[in-house]
Amino acid sequence: MPIYLAKRFGLAVLVAFCVSILAFALLRLQGNAAGALAGEGASAEDLAIIVETYGLDRPLIVQYASWLGDVLRGDFGTSYFFKSPVSDLIFDKIGNTVILAIMSLTIALAISIPLGVLAAVFSGSWIDRLCSLVSLLGQALPSFFLALCLVMLFAIKWRMLPASGADSWRHFILPAATLGYYITPPFMRLVRAGMIDALSNDYVRTARAKGLPAHRVILKHALRNALVPVVGLVTVQLGLLIGGSVVIESIFALDGLGYLAYQAIGYRDFPVLQAVVLLLSVVYVVLTLLSDIVNAWLDPRLRVS
Amino acid sequence: MEPLLQVRDLKVDFKLRTNTLHAVRGMSFEVREGETLCIVGESGCGKSMTSLALMDLLPRAATRSVGAMRFGEVDLTDRRAVRRVRGNEMAMIFQEPMTALNPAFPIGDQMTEAYIHHTGATGSAARARAVEMLTEVGIASPEKRLGQYPHQLSGGLRQRVMIAMALMTSPKLLIADEPTTALDVTIQAQILRLLRDLQHRLGIAIVFITHDLGLVSRIADRIVVMYAGARVEEGSAAEIFGSPRHPYTQALIDCIPQPGKSERGAPLGTIPGVVPSLVGDVRGCAFRSRCPVAQPVCADAVPLRAEGGHLWACIHGAKKDETERAPA
Structure with missing residues (x-):
C-alpha cells in the first residue's frame, strides 16, 4: 500500500x-x-x-x-484587466465555484446511485425504464432551460429560494440542483451497468447462498464493486465542475472561476488565464490521486500493483 | 427413517421466444442424513440447475415447478422458509473458487457475516468460530488469513475457505456443485479427501454434483445419473459401478480409463452422437439416438424399473433382458 x-x-x-x-x-x-x-x-x-x-x-x-x-510562493502576477493580483482574484472566486461543484456532485450522486441500483435490480422492467427516463431527462434538457424553470418556480412563484447571488448557502441550492441534475445521467448509467455486471457475478450468488437478506447482497456485495468505476467519473466531473460552468454561474450571478476564466479569455488577460489553467490542472492531478486512493480502498486488488 | 432431503418431480424451464427449454425434466431423488449423494451427468444435463433449484438460486429467467421438495421439516417450495435454512442448515459451495468470493472484502468479513446474520453471534464470537473452521479445513495460521483478501490466496486455499465458510453454521446438508473441477489434480484430491474427512467427523450429508464419474467412485454412497434433464439411473455406488443397468451409465463407465485394465495407447472411450436439444418436449427415451441397444419402442414412454433401491429408466436391464444388454 x-x-x-x-x-x-x-x-x-x-x-x-x-x-x-x-x-x-x-x-x-x-x-x-x-x-x-x-x-x-x-x-x-x-x-x-x-x-x-x-x-x-x-x-x-x-x-x-x-x-x-x-x-x-503564490504570486501569479497582476491581472492586466482587473489591475489586481491574480491570486486575490482567484481566491475570491474559487470558494464559490468549489462549493457549487461539491453541492452539484453530491446531488448528482444522491440521485444517480439509488436510481442506478433500482434500474439494475429491476433491469428490463418498467422500473428500469422509468429510472432511465428520469436520468435521461437531465441530459436532454438544456441546463439553462432547467435553470430558468427552477428560478421561475422556486424564486419567483413560490419565493422559497433566492434567484441570484452567492451570499448564503440557500443561494447555491438552485444552481447546484441544475448542475447536479445535468451531470446525473453518466453517473446513473455507470452505476446501472456496474450493478448489472456485479449482480451477475459468482460472489453475489455466494452471498445469496449464504442466506444474506437481499438488501445486504445488493448494497454491500454488489454495490461496493459497482462503485469502483464511479470514483473515476467523480474525479473527471469534479474537475470539470471546478473548471467552472460559465452558463450556470452567469444565470445565477454566482461569481466563480468559470466566469472569471471566460472574462480573461475575452480580455486576453494572460496572467489570469495562466493561473486558471495551472490551478485547474493541479486540481485534476490532486483529484486523480484521491481517486486512486479511494479505488485502492474499494478494490484491494489494486493495492499490489 | 425420513430422508433429510426429498425432491419429487422437479422441473426447471426457461421460456424462449417461441418455445420452452426444459433444463430439468422431472428429477426425483432423496438424500439421507450423513450420506454422500453424487449427481453425475454431462455438461448441460441440468445437474447444476437442480442444485440451484434446491437453494432457490435459479437465474431470474428460470421457472421452477416441483411435486414436493422437503428438507427435514422445511418445505423448500416456500421461499420464506428457504431463506431461513439457506446458508444455515443447508449450505452450498461452487465450482469457481476464484470468483465465488467477493474481491472487495477480507476473508474474515465474508466468513462471519452470514454466521452473525443467522445466529446473532457477536463479531468476536464469529471470528473465533471462523478461526476454528479454517483450522478444521486445514488452513495454517488462520488468524492471519481472516485479514487477507481473496486475491492473496491460491485456488485450492480459496476452495478451502469456501468450505470453511459453508460449515460456519454447522449445516446438515452441503451442496457441492463441481467443487473440484476448476482445481488442478493434486489439489482436487486434497479437497476430496477433506470433504470425505469432514463428513465422517461432522456427519453432514453431501450432494456432490460432478461430470466426472471417476471422481464419484471415490466419494459416493449413492449415485444419481442424469441425462438430458432427467434421472436415468439411481443406485448405491456398488450397484452403479458393479451392475449398471442403463446403457448411458454403462457408456459413461466405459469412458473412464482404468490403469491395468484399459489397453495401453488405445483411444479413450467416447459416446457417439450429441446430447439432444432440451428445447420443446422430449418423447420417449432421450438417449435412444445414441444408444447401441435402442428399440423402436424406445420412442414411447420409458418405464422406470426398480430392484430394491436401484432404479433405472430403460426398457432393458430387467433380469430376463440380461442378454439384450450386451453392447452391440
Whole structure:
C-alpha cells in the first residue's frame, strides 16, 4: 500500500511539473510575447519597456525558473484587466465555484446511485425504464432551460429560494440542483451497468447462498464493486465542475472561476488565464490521486500493483 | 427413517421466444442424513440447475415447478422458509473458487457475516468460530488469513475457505456443485479427501454434483445419473459401478480409463452422437439416438424399473433382458 501511494504521488508531482511548463509556454508560444502583452497598436518603445519589465530578453529557462518560483510562493502576477493580483482574484472566486461543484456532485450522486441500483435490480422492467427516463431527462434538457424553470418556480412563484447571488448557502441550492441534475445521467448509467455486471457475478450468488437478506447482497456485495468505476467519473466531473460552468454561474450571478476564466479569455488577460489553467490542472492531478486512493480502498486488488 | 432431503418431480424451464427449454425434466431423488449423494451427468444435463433449484438460486429467467421438495421439516417450495435454512442448515459451495468470493472484502468479513446474520453471534464470537473452521479445513495460521483478501490466496486455499465458510453454521446438508473441477489434480484430491474427512467427523450429508464419474467412485454412497434433464439411473455406488443397468451409465463407465485394465495407447472411450436439444418436449427415451441397444419402442414412454433401491429408466436391464444388454 505505501509503495502504491508513493508511486501515484510521484507520478502526480511529475504531471504537475509538466503542466507548469505548458502553462508557462502558453504566453511564450505566442511568438512575440511582448506584442501579445502590449496588445494592438503598441509602439516600439512600449514593447521595449515591456521586455524590460517582464525580463523577456532573458533565456527561457531562466524566465521559467523565476516564474515557477513566484507561482510556488503564490504570486501569479497582476491581472492586466482587473489591475489586481491574480491570486486575490482567484481566491475570491474559487470558494464559490468549489462549493457549487461539491453541492452539484453530491446531488448528482444522491440521485444517480439509488436510481442506478433500482434500474439494475429491476433491469428490463418498467422500473428500469422509468429510472432511465428520469436520468435521461437531465441530459436532454438544456441546463439553462432547467435553470430558468427552477428560478421561475422556486424564486419567483413560490419565493422559497433566492434567484441570484452567492451570499448564503440557500443561494447555491438552485444552481447546484441544475448542475447536479445535468451531470446525473453518466453517473446513473455507470452505476446501472456496474450493478448489472456485479449482480451477475459468482460472489453475489455466494452471498445469496449464504442466506444474506437481499438488501445486504445488493448494497454491500454488489454495490461496493459497482462503485469502483464511479470514483473515476467523480474525479473527471469534479474537475470539470471546478473548471467552472460559465452558463450556470452567469444565470445565477454566482461569481466563480468559470466566469472569471471566460472574462480573461475575452480580455486576453494572460496572467489570469495562466493561473486558471495551472490551478485547474493541479486540481485534476490532486483529484486523480484521491481517486486512486479511494479505488485502492474499494478494490484491494489494486493495492499490489 | 425420513430422508433429510426429498425432491419429487422437479422441473426447471426457461421460456424462449417461441418455445420452452426444459433444463430439468422431472428429477426425483432423496438424500439421507450423513450420506454422500453424487449427481453425475454431462455438461448441460441440468445437474447444476437442480442444485440451484434446491437453494432457490435459479437465474431470474428460470421457472421452477416441483411435486414436493422437503428438507427435514422445511418445505423448500416456500421461499420464506428457504431463506431461513439457506446458508444455515443447508449450505452450498461452487465450482469457481476464484470468483465465488467477493474481491472487495477480507476473508474474515465474508466468513462471519452470514454466521452473525443467522445466529446473532457477536463479531468476536464469529471470528473465533471462523478461526476454528479454517483450522478444521486445514488452513495454517488462520488468524492471519481472516485479514487477507481473496486475491492473496491460491485456488485450492480459496476452495478451502469456501468450505470453511459453508460449515460456519454447522449445516446438515452441503451442496457441492463441481467443487473440484476448476482445481488442478493434486489439489482436487486434497479437497476430496477433506470433504470425505469432514463428513465422517461432522456427519453432514453431501450432494456432490460432478461430470466426472471417476471422481464419484471415490466419494459416493449413492449415485444419481442424469441425462438430458432427467434421472436415468439411481443406485448405491456398488450397484452403479458393479451392475449398471442403463446403457448411458454403462457408456459413461466405459469412458473412464482404468490403469491395468484399459489397453495401453488405445483411444479413450467416447459416446457417439450429441446430447439432444432440451428445447420443446422430449418423447420417449432421450438417449435412444445414441444408444447401441435402442428399440423402436424406445420412442414411447420409458418405464422406470426398480430392484430394491436401484432404479433405472430403460426398457432393458430387467433380469430376463440380461442378454439384450450386451453392447452391440
